[in-house]
Amino acid sequence: MPELPEVETIIRSILIPGISGKVINSAEVLWIKSVASPGVEDFLARLPGQAVTGIRRRGKYTIINLSHDKLLIHLRMSGDLRVEVAVENEVKKHDRVALYFSDGTQLVFNDPRKFGRVWLVRNEYEVLGNLGPDPFDPELDGEFHNRLTNRNKNLKSLLLDQGFLAGLGNIYTDESLFHAGLHPLSRSGSVTLEQADRLLNSIRQVLSEGIARNGASIDWVYRGGNFQNSFMVYQRTGMQCYHCGTRIQRIVVGQRGTHFCPDCQKFSA
């Protein structure tokens, strides 16, 4: 579930109403590798007594401001966050990290595939320093074409590169490229100014719709989002394009399943 719109949904609907102002009593780590840094001992020692002073998103990262530190969370492929009343000795399947608040509630990081990570840092740039701009950053408006042509990767891989743009994942990249009428294998170096404008607009439109629909809910993780009902190409292999009726194709680009309409998204070198 976790691309920009899903992370945004979690922050808006779960974390901000759920944990603002609370004070951490203690923490628990159930899978050691889920804590990227510092070591588990330090992690557990530094948290108690700190209050939650703010919550933000940067790309796909969740940033929880504490009294002295920042708690960063990346959900990767299967991570999820819950806020709930704590019940003594009740650990749910795949729970990896838990924070216990002084009011008897808890924040739990659950992650079946164990790819997700949390960091406790003084300075968030230690972890987020290499992230590209947010797609909604107004500074991109006059810059996007240059940023594309300064590189020469296929568009799909470049849009997935978090150092180029922070927040797109496999679903929203495929949907954005369809919306812009651009082939996923087209070279970023050859994109015209008009195509670049169209692509940035498409990215913002698709992400906005994703956020408005509370993200996409597929597989076992369900958060109440329904963007999956608006997919134009993602997971529609062999089905008819809603615009032209051509069968949607699936190819592999950068080891990621990539869905597109061969008629609406013509390849140009």
Place this chain on the structure above:
DNA sequence: ACGAGCGCCTGTCGGC
């Protein structure tokens, strides 16, 4: 600079 391949993990689904 780019791309391919692999590793990290668990779960589900389809085919035989």
Place this chain on the structure above:
DNA sequence: TGCCGACAGGCGCTCG
């Protein structure tokens, strides 16, 4: 029913 491979909202690392 069981087994086996393919695949899954991500990303960091090697190597050529």
